Amino acid sequence: MEGVLSILVGIFFAVSIYLMMSRYTIRIMLGVAALSNAVNLLIFTSGRLMREVPPIIPEGASVPAMPTANPLPQALILTAIVISFSFLAFLLVLAYRAYQELGTDDITQMRVAEPADEDLPPVSY
Template sequence: MEALFALLVGALFTVSIYLFLSKHIIRILMGAAILGNAVNLLIFTAGRVTREVPPIIPPEFDVPQSVVANPLPQALILTAIVISFSFFAFLLVLGYRAYQDLETDDSDEMRVAEPVDDVPPPLGY
């Protein structure tokens, strides 16, 4: 099972790098989202996929008496999901705003494009 996940992680990293090399902003953003999922799956796979008993130590012992599940990868993945979602939402808004101002989603054209002045300012100004 871990070999299958390792191949899937490699495929997700490959797809995300391919999308990062694109000129269009939406493809770059999708590459960032896929890269976040690839990293989460990598952490999950590194923390072992086997089913084990919960990481609960009885009160009379100082250490677990048998093999237990490692809760650290699960906590890291949960934190990474929240951070990657907020990062993706920020990048999505940033890309949309750049598209509104420059009227292009091509990153090469964004470097030389002048901002369009007829776009109304956002509310609150």
């Protein structure tokens, strides 16, 4: 099972890097979302995948009697999901606001575009 998930992690990383190298902000945000999913899946895979044995230590022992799944990566992933969702929501609002101001989602055109003069407040010295 770890082999299949490792291949899936590699595919996620490749797709996310391809999307983040795009010129359009929506594709970049989809790449960031795919990258966060790839990292979460990588952390989950590194914590061992065992469904049969719960990670419970018997009384009087300092370690589990047999190999178990590590619960720490699962807790880290739950936190990372919340953080990546809030980061993606912030990026969506930022991209939408940039599109409203500049009228494009192409990052090369964003560099040369300037907001209209009537939108700027008057400058007083």
